[in-house]
Amino acid sequence: MLRYCVKCVMPHTKPDLRIDEQGVCNACRAYESRKEVDWDARRVELQKLIERYRKPGTNWDCIVPVSGGKDSTYQVIRMLQLGMNPLCVTATTCDLADIGRKNIENIKRLGVDYVEFSPNPRVRARLNRLGLTQVGDISWPEHVGIFTIPVRAAVQFNVPLIVWGENSQNEYGGPAAAAENNVLTRRWLEEFGGLLGLRVSDLISTYGFTARELIPYHYPTDEDLQRVGVTGMFLGHYLPWDGLSNALIAQANGFTSLEHAVEGSMVNYENLDNHQTGIHDYYKYLKFGFSRATDIACLHVRRGRISRLDALEIVRKRDGKFPWSYLGKPLADILAPLEMSVDEFVRVCDQFTNKKIFKRDADGALAKDAHGNLEKLNYDNS
Amino acid sequence: MKIGIVNYGMGNLGSVRRAFEDLAANVFIANHPAALHEAHRIVLPGVGAFPDAMARLNEAGWTDTLRKLVREEQRPLLGICLGMQMLADKGTEGGATEGLGFIPGTIRRLDELGCTARIPHVGWNELTYVADDPLFAHIPQASDFYFVHSYAFDAGSAPATTGTAEYGVRLVAAVHSGCVWGTQFHPEKSSKAGRQLLRNFLEVRSC
Numbered sequence: 354m355l356r357y358c359v360k361c362v363m364p365h366t367k368p369d370l371r372i373d374e375q376g377v378c379n380a381c382r383a384y385e386s387r388k389e390v391d392w393d394a395r396r397v398e399l400q401k402l403i404e405r406y407r408k409p410g411t412n413w414d415c416i417v418p419v420s421g422g423k424d425s426t427y428q429v430i431r432m433l434q435l436g437m438n439p440l441c442v443t444a445t446t447c448d449l450a451d452i453g454r455k456n457i458e459n460i461k462r463l464g465v466d467y468v469e470f471s472p473n474p475r476v477r478a479r480l481n482r483l484g485l486t487q488v489g490d491i492s493w494p495e496h497v498g499i500f501t502i503p504v505r506a507a508v509q510f511n512v513p514l515i516v517w518g519e520n521s522q523n524e525y526g527g528p529a530a531a532a533e534n535n536v537l538t539r540r541w542l543e544e545f546g547g548l549l550g551l552r553v554s555d556l557i558s559t560y561g562f563t564a565r566e567l568i569p570y571h572y573p574t575d576e577d578l579q580r581v582g583v584t585g586m587f588l589g590h591y592l593p594w595d596g597l598s599n600a601l602i603a604q605a606n607g608f609t610s611l612e613h614a615v616e617g618s619m620v621n622y623e624n625l626d627n628h629q630t631g632i633h634d635y636y637k638y639l640k641f642g643f644s645r646a647t648d649i650a651c652l653h654v655r656r657g658r659i660s661r662l663d664a665l666e667i668v669r670k671r672d673g674k675f676p677w678s679y680l681g682k683p684l685a686d687i688l689a690p691l692e693m694s695v696d697e698f699v700r701v702c703d704q705f706t707n708k709k710i711f712k713r714d715a716d717g718a719l720a721k722d723a724h725g726n727l728e729k730l731n732y733d734n735s
Numbered sequence: 736m737k738i739g740i741v742n743y744g745m746g747n748l749g750s751v752r753r754a755f756e757d758l759a760a761n762v763f764i765a766n767h768p769a770a771l772h773e774a775h776r777i778v779l780p781g782v783g784a785f786p787d788a789m790a791r792l793n794e795a796g797w798t799d800t801l802r803k804l805v806r807e808e809q810r811p812l813l814g815i816c817l818g819m820q821m822l823a824d825k826g827t828e829g830g831a832t833e834g835l836g837f838i839p840g841t842i843r844r845l846d847e848l849g850c851t852a853r854i855p856h857v858g859w860n861e862l863t864y865v866a867d868d869p870l871f872a873h874i875p876q877a878s879d880f881y882f883v884h885s886y887a888f889d890a891g892s893a894p895a896t897t898g899t900a901e902y903g904v905r906l907v908a909a910v911h912s913g914c915v916w917g918t919q920f921h922p923e924k925s926s927k928a929g930r931q932l933l934r935n936f937l938e939v940r941s942c
């Protein structure tokens with residue numbers, strides 16, 4: 354049985370989540386304590402930090418890693434407002450959608466220099482297959498590359514400051530953890546970067562990859578990082594972070610949202626850049642019993658925009674549906690580069706499904722409806 | 736009572752510290768071995784490869800300090816994940832590497848241990864434990880804990896086993912010898928049961 358936070362709708366199976374004696378999760382507690390943050394003081398801190406890195410036109414002032422999404426568009430806008438001259442760096446997603454490409458072009462037109470790094474697609478397809486079958490993350494190479502590639506660019510172009518967006522741990526951390534919430538290091542990547550226990554070194558020793566195929570996925574050496582003085586900071590530490598307001602600001606600057614809600618969620622302004630995201634989010638549902646609709650609903654519940662009851666209904670309607678398509682691309686086409694059929698995909702899904710949280714039939718097999726959707730044993734605490 | 740978390744440059748420091756802070760424990764990050772002398776209880780976290788981690792422990796002088804504090808002064812130590820594996824005599828990843836030697840045993844890759852399931856072992860899994868270990872007080876049998884690992888204790892050489900999990904083989908999930916405990920899973924990521932386990936570690940009697 355899943356136990357849910359009584360304030361939002363997050364289940365206890367989310368790793369690192371803690372639900373206290375009152376039944377409230379640490380993310381809700383942390384959000385309450387955000388009111389104590391002195392955002393004016395943080396803004397002054399940001400100004401000071403940025404002044405230290407501003408250069409008189411000899412090199413770029415900072416690197417901004419950009420996917421082309423609403424958050425990275427917002428980061429670029431903020432840096433330009435602060436008078437910075439960023440070099441924007443994209444690590445191309447595993448299966449870039451047209452709307453994602455359109456939004457990348459929009460970022461360039463904000464008035465920035467820009468480089469895009471695309472790892473070898475043949476190697477990547479093998480990594481996608483390995484990630485899906487071994488750790489249940491089809492976009493594993495992307496989840497490594499979005500961290501390693503901008504840091505490699507910082508070393509390559511000799512630009513020490515990297516401006517990341519939100520610290521994904523921020524929503525879950527209290528004020529006590531805030532001191533270290535402003536920087537991204539190799540260790541942060543190892544701990545929170547979503548490598549799921551599959552290490553780049555394992556790919557060579559165990560899975561038959563060669564070192565020369567994996568260059569983009571290696572974090573630079575400590576010596577290189579020290580020589581350039583690479584510092585990664587999270588903008589979300591200095592400015593209050595909210596996906597919806599970032600989307601509004603991005604849209605006002607040419608960002609394109611989808612005309613309907615994205616499959617598996619109820620918003621149209623995020624996760625628009627990779628056709629594999631539907632599969633990625635579905636696996637989260639299979640492993641933990643919650644997916645993207647739950648994440649987004651919780652963010653909006655905490656910010657007082659929807660009630661918990663509304664959130665429960667949205668989750669029931671939208672969360673964890675079998676990913677027959679994503680951003681309009683059919684599942685079979687998304688799987689084709691992995692040389693995987695839909696039938697094989699379903700078998701891999703079943704292996705990763707946490708059997709304790711979904712209904713099963715009389716024979717003990719997972720119960721699915723006509724569309725292949727699972728049903729959770731419980732959608733709320735009672 | 737102070738809890739010192741060993742910061743040897745690798746590992747899940749942030750979430751371990753946060754979990755202890757949640758229990759209102761007086762926890763600090765020890766950035767060099769000398770700082771560890773203030774700790775009444777020691778936590779050795781870990782994420783990464785056995786030889787790299789041991790090299791860092793050895794080069795910075797952690798190994799000698801840990802051996803002194805644990806063996807001579809009997810300070811309770813909890814190793815988590817790779818931190819548990821380093822309690823062993825040796826690891827086999829990338830060639831044989833000497834461990835801290837607190838718990839008899841050898842660390843091997845899961846498939847060498849007969850595991851038939853996919854590697855790494857990632858996710859929630861049920862723990863079966865020896866009832867009288869104080870680390871498991873007030874935790875129901877078969878509670879779920881969160882695992883992320885490709886290597887584990889060789890059970891044949893680990894008489895100190897106090898907990899096991901089934902994953903294509905029966906694997907060693909927890910060990911205890913004297914004042915040293917180790918968990919292959921991550922209590923700091925393991926919801927209510929994990930929280931209780933960390934609370935138990937705060938309450939184990941000095942040995």
